[in-house]
Amino acid sequence: MNxxxxxxxxxxxxxxxxxxxxxxxxKDNEYYVPPLIMDEMDTLAQDKNPAYEFCDSKLFLAYKExxxxxxxxxxxxxxxxxxxxxxxxxxxxxDVIEDFEVTxxxxxxxxxxxxxxxxxxxxxxxxxxxxxxxxxxxEGYEELPTIVTIYNYPYYREHLERYGFEKEIDYVxxxxxxxxxxxxxxxxxxxxxxxxxxxxxxxxxxKNKREAKKRGKELFDLLDEAYEELYGTTPLxxxxxxxxxxxxxxxxxxxxxxxxxxEEDKMIGFMITMPSLSKGFQKARGRLxxxxxxxxxxxxxxxxxxxxxxxxxxxxxxxxxVDLLMVADIFHTALDMGFYMAExxxxxxTNKKIQGEWKYFNPRQHKRRRIFKKKIDK
Numbered sequence: 001m002n003x004x005x006x007x008x009x010x011x012x013x014x015x016x017x018x019x020x021x022x023x024x025x026x027k028d029n030e031y032y033v034p035p036l037i038m039d040e041m042d043t044l045a046q047d048k049n050p051a052y053e054f055c056d057s058k059l060f061l062a063y064k065e066x067x068x069x070x071x072x073x074x075x076x077x078x079x080x081x082x083x084x085x086x087x088x089x090x091x092x093x094x095d096v097i098e099d100f101e102v103t104x105x106x107x108x109x110x111x112x113x114x115x116x117x118x119x120x121x122x123x124x125x126x127x128x129x130x131x132x133x134x135x136x137x138x139e140g141y142e143e144l145p146t147i148v149t150i151y152n153y154p155y156y157r158e159h160l161e162r163y164g165f166e167k168e169i170d171y172v173x174x175x176x177x178x179x180x181x182x183x184x185x186x187x188x189x190x191x192x193x194x195x196x197x198x199x200x201x202x203x204x205x206x207k208n209k210r211e212a213k214k215r216g217k218e219l220f221d222l223l224d225e226a227y228e229e230l231y232g233t234t235p236l237x238x239x240x241x242x243x244x245x246x247x248x249x250x251x252x253x254x255x256x257x258x259x260x261x262x263e264e265d266k267m268i269g270f271m272i273t274m275p276s277l278s279k280g281f282q283k284a285r286g287r288l289x290x291x292x293x294x295x296x297x298x299x300x301x302x303x304x305x306x307x308x309x310x311x312x313x314x315x316x317x318x319x320x321x322v323d324l325l326m327v328a329d330i331f332h333t334a335l336d337m338g339f340y341m342a343e344x345x346x347x348x349x350t351n352k353k354i355q356g357e358w359k360y361f362n363p364r365q366h367k368r369r370r371i372f373k374k375k376i377d378k
Contacts, residue, residue: 003069003105008059014044017059020068021095022286031144032151033278034286039247043132044073044093050239051128054079059093060109062102070096070103074110075128076117079234089114091124092132095152096159103159114376123168123232123373125150130233131244135171135346135369136160143366146307146345147277149173150369157370165372169231171346173367174358178340184331185360192328195321200263203329206254215259216245218267226312231348232371251277251300255333258326262317269313269322273330276305276343303338306330308345327357 008017018040026032042048044059055077062070073093081088091110096103107122114122126134133150138157145151179185195201206212220241227233236244251274260269280299284292313322334342342361346369347354 002064003102004063005060005105005109006063007109008061013061014041014059016068017061017071017093018044019286020061020071024068025095025097026151029151031142033145033147033281034284035147036281036284036288036292037286038288040286042247043128049128050237050243051077053237053239054234055128057128058109058113060106062096062106064099064102069099070106072096072106072110074113075126076119077128077234080232083234084232087118087120089117089119089122090126091122092127092134094125094136094156096156098153098155100159100162104163107163111376115378120376121373122165122376123371126232126371129236129240130227130230134232135371138170138368138370140173140367143175144278145367146343147281148309149346149367160372163374164377165374168371168373170349170371171369172349172355172365173346173369174344174355174363175366176342176344176358176361176363178335179361182335184328188324188328188360191321192324195325199320201260201268201320201322201325203325204259204261206257209249209252209254212252212254212257213245213249215267216249217241219259219270219272220244222267222270222314223310223312225314253300255337256306256330258329258333260322260325267314268317269311269326271311271323271326271330272309273306273334273342274309275300275302275339276307303334304340306334306339306342308342323354323357 008014018037021032022034022037026034046052055075057073057075059073060071061068071093072091075090075092077090080086089110091107096106110122125136126132133148135150136156137150137152141154220236224236228235252272253274256273258271259267262268277296277299280296283295288296311323311326344358
């Protein structure tokens with residue numbers, strides 16, 4: 001068999017870890033959307049990612065006849081274990097050739113470290129936080145992913161289940177087209193107007209990107225509260241909020257960020273959407289230079305498919321139509337800009353309220369992804 005698994009120790013190892021799926025495993029796959037190598041380097045570098053204040057990790061590479069054939073990250077999130085009263089280790093960044101023995105060798109290393117730490121379970125694919133890509137694709141292999149989700153071959157699931165992993169929880173994704181005639185459902189339009197008058201809520205209109213960025217901290221504070229009860233989430237530290245603002249806000253279009261404020265001008269809801277960057281990222285092949293940034297900039301100005309990234313409503317205002325106001329506003333903005341289709345990004349299968357809002361737009365549930373769990377063998 002001659003499979004060797006080594007821990008990533010050097011910067012060269014880390015680059016090989018990141019480039020393996022981009023330049024080798026998925027090189028000719030038409031559905032794989034490679035991440036930016038520089039972003040992956042920052043995420044996995046202990047001196048760059050503020051999540052390492054409460055996380056530890058080990059990265060492993062599998063070799064066969066001197067060639068990289070698999071990778072996996074083992075992540076100890078101490079904050080999550082404390083919040084959920086667990087002794088759990090996460091796995092992420094899992095990619096492997098179609099050889100179960102390679103998968104087995106990688107996860108034996110993960111379990112070995114987990115046992116040293118006194119852990120009892122393994123879950124994944126997950127990242128350091130809920131804002132990292134998570135969930136193994138189990139339906140929708142012939143659909144183009146968004147840039148914040150994982151793509152993987154069908155045999156990954158078979159490998160995990162064969163190793164002993166079982167379903168923990170699923171996420172579903174939806175795609176919808178502009179309704180026939182390009183009109184917002186009349187019932188929802190009347191309801192949204194009633195909500196504005198009843199509660200004196202207002203949807204913010206940002207004059208420029210700088211104005212949108214000024215409320216970025218308020219948005220991430222609200223995100224923390226809105227996501228508090230969701231599976232696997234942990235509170236963001238102040239450093240993390242700064243980190244994600246610098247990472248994502250430069251890509252944001254001022255008209256595609258929606259925020260609702262109350263009478264006191266306090267943010268009570270937010271929604272972040274962007275033009276699909278998937279094809280731009282595919283052409284960039286993980287690299288901004290020399291020409292990758294051109295493909296991404298072009299994608300940012302291609303108003304065809306609108307990706308929904310993040311949305312949340314302050315707890316005390318849930319059930320008062322804040323989410324509907326944002327949906328109505330983004331609908332008209334997207335229509336004016338020429339978008340004809342929208343992607344939901346992953347939503348917990350249990351989140352029936354959010355999924356209920358898509359029903360007015362004839363959604364197609366086209367992807368499903370899963371977080372797996374396994375008890376650690378003693």
